[in-house]
Amino acid sequence: MPIRTFAAAAALLLSNAAFAFHCPNDMKKIDEALAKNPQLTAEQMAEVKKQRAEGETLHKAGKHQESVDTLAKAMKTLGVQ
Numbered sequence: 001m002p003i004r005t006f007a008a009a010a011a012l013l014l015s016n017a018a019f020a021f022h023c024p025n026d027m028k029k030i031d032e033a034l035a036k037n038p039q040l041t042a043e044q045m046a047e048v049k050k051q052r053a054e055g056e057t058l059h060k061a062g063k064h065q066e067s068v069d070t071l072a073k074a075m076k077t078l079g080v081q
């Protein structure tokens, strides 16, 4: 295998692994924030829970980038980084 192709494949694998780790981490942050009874409107709460569930579904489907993006919205509403 040419070294270039190998490097590209390795980089892809690494970024995938990073994302695979990223989503559960974000979900954990969201769960922790939700456990603290955040001051959200009922509407925001429903939205956050929906995004949290969606993020998990996307993560399990291997769509890590979409999952991270969806979870990021929920985290923004919750005010967590």
Ligand SMILES: [Cu+2]
Binding pocket: 019, 020, 021, 022, 023, 024, 058, 059, 060, 062, 063, 064, 067
């Ligand atoms: Cu993921």
